[in-house]
Amino acid sequence: MASEVGEAVPAGGAEEVKPYKIHVSSKYLDLTKQKLEVTRLPHEHELSEPKSQDWWEPKSRVEPLIDFWLEQYSWRTQEDLLNELPQFRTEFSVPSSEATVRIHFIHARSSHSNAIPLLLIPPFPFSTLSFGHLIKLLTDPEDAAKNQPFHLVMPSLPGLGFSDALPNNTPVISSTAEILNSLMGRLSYPHYVVTNASSGAASPAEIDFHLVNHLVTYYMSSCLGAHLISPPLSQPKLQEAPIEWAKWSIASLLHAPILGYHSEDFSALERSGYVRPSKKSPTPTQFGLNQLGLREPNTLAYALCDSPTGLLVFVMKSLRILSPKRKEKFTPTELINFTELAWLPGPEAAMRFWAHCVRHPEPVEKKTPIKPKVGITVFLGDEPGTDTIAEVERSAEASAGAEVETDTATMTQDEAKDSYTCPSWANAKYNVLYTHRASGKSGLLAWERPELIAAGIREVAASIARSDSRLRPSTTPTVAPLERVVVHSDTADEQTPTAPTRPAPAFLAPPSGEERGHPIREISEETAVGSSENVAGKTPSPGPKAPSPAHLAPPTDERTHPRREASDDTAVEQPANE
Known part of the structure; x- marks a missing residue:
């Protein structure tokens, strides 16, 4: 609860907002390479057929990706691209302990005078740096008169990317919500709107939903x-919302599109496995990444912290669960970027965040006479096709045009389904301003259909602004131009002013490992992940400039010591135009 957390306050004063640059120690990159070179993969059945219907067999995809990671991928290229994003970090104290937590975030101010502050919660457990492609969509729409622009703030949640982890035994949802609300105030945004960027039901431990729900409620x-x-x-209950319960009871009994319910709601509920309350029905926690069932994080954390290959497979499996029928496959560079994002700082803090939410849920108990104002987007799950899927990850051979084996293993029933919520159910707890029933499944929404995120939050903002003057654009806060900010280089003694930052519009902008303020374990100088940060008074970020139209540039690497002799059928070639 917010009352348990108290108020997060600036540890170093209200002026301490620091521009942030990524720099990973070369020794740490060398250590990664050494671990990749001694990778031992599990044995799989020699016969390719029949495929298992109980688990996937990823070896034919993982092996080429390891070779690609060793021989062609360049972290430095990706690091330079990420440093074009307007990154900042600031520090908060956590009242429930004596610790301080540094929060890393992207802050992109719109150049449009009618912009509204927006807090975007990135999908857990992704870092905010994976979503650079959303900046232009939200801050600089093609028609700002019709499409509401935003001053965009995208934080990395505590323990992810370059944000410090919360202290042990801290209530993570309420603490994180308090920190994020304080962050918006520190950036001179006393009033703002917030949005998810992925399915709340499919989020691990429903973290994405709980954070936004806590913010808009408390x-x-x-x-x-x-x-x-x-x-x-869940459906309305008689004791909590008798009127909404009566509406649902009548509509569901008649199976009729009345009282706020649509015929699409009933068909979508059937597809998701919903049954009458007299029978046991699937719960949201049975869908998405929730099915991994993480409750004790350290056992798996020790394995993943020591194995970049193990973490790569974990990333691939997660993407497979979230979007099993994805048509536009992630490239090898993008898959490894995702993995580096978790590998360089270490995945253990994110896993503990997840496990804490599973073991210690924080129900929202606050009751007010005024319901929170929300918009809701749901997915009908009505896309055609069977539960048999094509491979989710593009292997390195595929990117070079070689023929590869297609994974036609049958997905399990849980992997193939999405949970469904009738938008009218929300009337019991919220003042619903906007609803949208989108076709298909939520999938990897931020990459596949980001326009649905933008459309939903724009409708919410427009509806609120019509009746609440607090959300209408006001005088632009005073900001220090980034050109005046001096960043201390860790490779030279002189100080050089930074160029104005601009968002990289890459399809995937993955984060890299950086120094953590309070590492879980002692990190030696040889493996430390460093960064450059600086402060020149209070420096909220400027509006983004026109982004480059290119996708992430293909990585280059001069590594000449492959992990093993690559056979002709697993060798990876990187196309010149990836």
Whole structure:
């Protein structure tokens, strides 16, 4: 609860917002290479057929990716691209302990005078740096008169990317929500709206949903509205909302599109496995990454912290669960970027965040006479096709045009389904301003259909602004131009002013490992992940400039010591135009 956390306050004063640059120690990159070179993969059945219907067999995809990682991928190229994003970090104290937590975030101010502050919660457990492609969509739309622009703030949640982990035994949802609300105030945004960027029901431990729900419920004086995507809501209950319960009871009994319910709702519920309450029905926690069932994080953390290959397979499996029928496959560079994002700082803090939410849920108990204002986007799950899927990850051979084996293993029933929430169910707890029933499944929404995120939060903001003057654009806060900020280089003694930052519009902008303020374990100088940060008074980020139209540049690497002799059928070639 917010009351348990108290108020997160600036540890170093209200002026301490620091521009942030990524720099990973070369020794740490060398250590990664050494671990890749001694990778031992599990044995798989020699016969390719029949495929298992109980688990996937990823060896034919993992092996080429390891070779690609060793021989062609360049972290330095990706690091330079990421440093074009407007990154900052600032520090908060956690009242429930004596520790301080540094939060890393992207802050892109719109150049449009009618822009509204927006807090975007990145899908857990991704770092905010994976979503650079959303910046232009939200801050600089093609028609700002029709499409509401935003001043965009995208934080890395505590323990992810370059944000410090919360202290042990801290209530993570309420603490994180308090920190994020304080962050918006520190950036001179006393009033703002918030949105998810992925399905709340499919999020691990429903973290994405709970964070946004906590903000819009406990901080109604500052967080004026929220866009909920596939929220894990249940049908209205007689004791809590008798009117909404009666509406649902009548509509469901007649199976009729009345009283706010649509015919699409009933068909979508059937597809998701919903049955009448007299029978046991699937719960949201049975879908998405929740099915991994993480409750004790350290056992798996020790394995993943020591094995970049193990972490790569974990990433591939997660993407497979979230979007099993994805048509536009991630390239080898993008898959490894995802993995580096977790590998360089270490995945253990994110796993502990996840496990804490599973073991210590924080129900929202606050009841107010005014319902929070929200918009809701749900997915009908009505795309045609069977549960048999094509491979999710593009192997390195595929990117070079070689023929590869297609994974036609049958997905399990849980992997193939999405949870469904009737938008009208939300009337029991929220003032619903906007609803949208989108076709298909939520999938990897931020990459596959980011326009749905933008459309939902724009409708919420427009509806609130019509009746609440607090959300209408006001005088632009005073900011220090980034050209005046001096960044201390860790490779030279002189100080050089940074060029103005601009968002990289890459399809995937993955994060890299950086120094953590309070590492879980002692990190030697040989493996430390470093960064450059600086402060020149209070420096909220400027508006983004026109982004480059190119996708992430293909990585280059001069490594000449492959892990093993690559056979002709697993060798990876990187196309010149990837």
